[in-house]
Amino acid sequence: MPIKLPDNLPAYDVLKREGVMVIPDELAGQQDIRPLRIALLNLMPKKIQTENQFARLIGATPLQIEFSLIRMTEHQARNTAAEHMESFYRPFSEVLASGEKFDGLIITGAPIEHLPYDQVTYWDELTQVMNWTQTHVHSTFGVCWGGMAMINHFHNVPKIDLPTKAFGCIRHNILTPASPYLRGFSDDMVVPVSRWTEIRREDITKAGLPILIDSPTAGPCLVADPDHRALYVFNHFEYDSGTLKDEYDRDIANGTPINVPANYYPNDDPTQPPLNRWRSHAHLLYGNWVSEIYLTTPFDSELIGAASTDLRKK
Template identity: 40%
Template sequence: MPIINSTNTDLLKEFYDKDIFQIPELRATTQDIRPLKIGIVNLMPNKKETEIHLMKALSNTPLQIELDLIRTKSRKSKYTDMEYLTKNYKTLNEIKNNKYDGLIITGAPVEHLEFEEIDYWDELKELFEFARTHVYSSLFICWASQAALYYYYGVQKRNLGSKLSGVFEYELAEDSKLTRGLDDNFFYPQSRNTENEEAELRKVPDLKILARSDEAGVCISSSVDERFVFISGHGEYDTDTLYNEYIRDLSKGINPSIPRNYFKNDDPSNRILVRWKSSASLIFSNWINYFVYQQTPYQIEKIEQKVVAKFGGSSLSDSAQFAKTKDIILSDKNRTHIVVSAPGKRHDEDIKVTDLLESCYELKIKQLEIEKQRKKALGQVYERFKEISENLKLPSHVFSLISKTVEDIEDSIHRDFIISRGEYLNAQVLAAHLGYRFIDASELIFFDETGLVDEAKTYLEIQKKLNKEEFVVIPGFYGKDFNGNIKTFERGGSDITGSIIARGMSADLYENWTDVDGVMTDDPRINENAVTISEMSYEQLLEMSRNGAKVYHPDAVNPVATASIPLRICNTNKPSNLGTLIQKTKHNN
């Protein structure tokens, strides 16, 4: 539990960054306390033994915990009586409307099967989606960690050839509250036939490796926002659990290897060396305390999704569209990170702001003979943003910013800088309208020397600079090149920006708001019988693009598809319509 940091306690202020868990005095005196709601999805054959193991691990804190035991309905247990399961366990259908502070999903003896071959895989996928939206922090153990890494990030498991069994020494790889208090090297039990390779985990920007070893691979990893924790081993095991597994395998004629570093001198006739329980207890306690209790809202029903929402030019073409957009954004406080395009056409004869800025650039390089046309285009840009700001009754600093940006355009000869100012100004205006913080895309998205997005740097900066609890507006379409200059994507670049931000934030959903009802079966301007496709896979959307349909930029699909983040295309003018949901299917998991 934390030490109360009184406003006049200089000693604790001095040690604030010394890993001393503190709580402000005001919060301590007003803090509401309630039992934590924890769900356990028990996939192990011997349900009762696993229950005891996990209850021991969770009970070693002063916090009160309410447990729900959860089982898969599609798998009948061979080792636990159905009457016991019916009395003590709930199915997904029974808890689908619940919210949980924490969720634990256990391992299962199904490593020899591909994930899609498991008879309850579809139900497990539903549980993984449930964890995104109804749980604050989820802990995946052993095989469940491999299944979750595969489902959320596409990380494949690898067969080890022989069972990894024993108690192995691990080293801390990165600072985390989950491992706070552990020694630099600690022991943890393993019992598995497969693994996730460290090199593959390091390719995923949203993952960080917390503990690993050369001998036994990665032990602990987590998502950057720490709402998903993946543990490859079994810290909850009792003293004799590995021994019982060893004897069981011997009786089956499997001829198992002796669990390593488990018996004294690796001799089964000697005593068991128990040296993992203090580490395991600390890890479970840290998860409950730091990742669950200190983070989850007091009103559990307020556990929310993270939603990145991108609004296209048609959604922000004038003040009336801004008002609609504001209503949409504020109607769901999950929409915390907003990406915007420059103002689009207000009517068929109108000109998009980006096209006006393109004209400014083209006319500028032709210099004096068309100076009048250039100034006219630039004046139209100024008047467009001024009109929106006046109608929205925005404060005076916004008008000063518009004037300053127009002056910067006037002084610049760099195409990408000039044509990016539409998104820049629109994001500034929307941020002022919403009362959100503006963050420039040039601080988040970076291009390398080849002109491609520098993913490693980009996702690192997103994770460093964007707080999942904060409300922000980000301009789409551009970033910064390796020389520090503004660089734009090709057209459709705001869609790409939104997708990158969604992946970098590990969003639960990426919304793309535009002026159509979603992906249509045909061009409605040509075929009046065209209808909206309610749901499709990433691959189906990409296939439509490859076949020439101008439905969505492929580069805007890849970031969210790689991270298994659902994409919903919505109509700003018809916000009640469900639009088109694009996500994984059974065939592309």
């Protein structure tokens, strides 16, 4: 089954060229099934690039996905055309007022790691979003800063500033191979890392949360939060092959001190084209997440958020 996208959303043509099954609204409405409703709260500055990355991953499963785009109500995007935002994004205030529910929600990262949470201009609304997920979303996936924000909000786990940027393709280990989110994973893998902060193992352990993927050098990567029906990933499985290159080139152009991303270019040579060594695990992770949603979400979407409908606890 395909992912349902507006046929004028840029991701529609991108994914179709890549062989991902996509379907326009009109045709999807003729199929007598309930699609999984998955929303993306996009906090990244390059909105279209981020849409493509996540739509590619959740659209690769055999289930029909209805993909929705959400933005913070008052925050204005500076790197994406206003026409695009107006055409494809709904402000969270509108979603909240509608009372609608979602099977899944992805909260992306944001380039604001240096700020204390309460100094983020949309922090109050984001805390409202996170509380709303407990009654209106079956499963939430917090990514990088989005995951850090969620684990801080629900468990008071702090983010810690790093002396230098964690940057590159870092090898990680599987700690809980029996997790349904890690079906098909190798014992270890490389994952793109790009952040100036970290979440420490001891703080996660103190909060009573299981670490699913970890790195001796980059720290925890994937954490489960069953009580809040959430996953937190602090790195970037969703990145395209050239995303780290784009970040490196941007920093070099701006005169920002930055190391060559580790283990990314062949022989660590930035003149060589980088190789993508994480794509298969990215598809596995997000495919497993979508599969778990399908197995556990109630057929009646009005029951989403009710504890009695958590099929894994029955």
